[in-house]
Amino acid sequence: MEKRMLYKSFNLTKSFGKKVVFERLSFEIFEGECVLIEGPNGSGKTTLLNILSKFDIDYQGEVLFRGVDLKKENLKDLPISFLPDEPIYYEALTVKEHMKLVAITYGYSKKEAQSLIDSISVVLDLKDYHNFFPSWLSKGTKQKFMIALSLLKRFDVYIADEPFANLDSKTILTFCEILETLKECGKTIILTSHQKNEHLEKLVDRNIILAKGRNLKR
Numbered sequence: 001m002e003k004r005m006l007y008k009s010f011n012l013t014k015s016f017g018k019k020v021v022f023e024r025l026s027f028e029i030f031e032g033e034c035v036l037i038e039g040p041n042g043s044g045k046t047t048l049l050n051i052l053s054k055f056d057i058d059y060q061g062e063v064l065f066r067g068v069d070l071k072k073e074n075l076k077d078l079p080i081s082f083l084p085d086e087p088i089y090y091e092a093l094t095v096k097e098h099m100k101l102v103a104i105t106y107g108y109s110k111k112e113a114q115s116l117i118d119s120i121s122v123v124l125d126l127k128d129y130h131n132f133f134p135s136w137l138s139k140g141t142k143q144k145f146m147i148a149l150s151l152l153k154r155f156d157v158y159i160a161d162e163p164f165a166n167l168d169s170k171t172i173l174t175f176c177e178i179l180e181t182l183k184e185c186g187k188t189i190i191l192t193s194h195q196k197n198e199h200l201e202k203l204v205d206r207n208i209i210l211a212k213g214r215n216l217k218r
């Protein structure tokens with residue numbers, strides 16, 4: 001089957017002031033692939049994910065998303081679920097209230113949202129925390145909560161920055177199984193991870209390796 005292009009980058013260069021994070025990156029990412037972005041601390045992995053998610057449009061070069069210049073795409077129309085490396089939440093909403101808010105915002109009916117929230121909560125062992133405020137959660141449980149929110153968005157592309165951070169080995173396996181299911185459904189997964197494991201290695205189709213301060217190896 002012919003692979004369809006999701007992203008294409010030409011000569012992508014990103015600087016903060018005089019500091020060049022990476023320069024002239026050219027790469028392609030195809031629909032349905034799992035791509036791991038690797039590199040040492042400070043090599044620009046988060047910066048690249050921010051560009052691919054359109055949170056950062058201050059770069060040189062071009063990034064196409066399904067053939068269209070990403071800068072011309074409307075952020076709210078992009079079918080991208082982004083899991084950040086730092087938890088982002090509302091202090092005043094409980095775990096369950098966050099889940100409902102995200103599910104309803106992203107188009108599920110109340111009934112669908114309830115059933116999806118229940119199943120995600122069982123898989124990620126979050127049921128006992130539904131009435132907690134996020135700040136009460138341990139680091140690992142907070143990460144599971146962030147994963148749950150990212151899964152409640154029904155999108156084609158899942159971008160995750162260090163999703164395994166703070167997770168125990170059982171949850172890492174569970175999350176890899178979830179990613180495998182998403183991939184089987186044709187979703188594209190783009191992630192960074194300093195932690196390698198055999199499940200992730202099986203899942204990954206391609207690596208983009210950032211070398212600190214300069215260019216890209218593939």
Ligand SMILES: Nc1ncnc2c1ncn2[C@@H]1O[C@H](COP(=O)(O)OP(=O)(O)OP(=O)(O)O)[C@@H](O)[C@H]1O
Pocket residue numbers: 016021039040041042043044045046047048
């Ligand atoms: N807003 C900013 N202003 C200035 N420099 C920044 C900014 N954001 C990131 N940087 C710099 O860009 C470089 C790349 O940062 P980035 O967070 O993308 O690296 P990373 O590969 O994700 O690192 P890590 O593995 O530590 O998470 C770093 O030197 C960082 O200090």
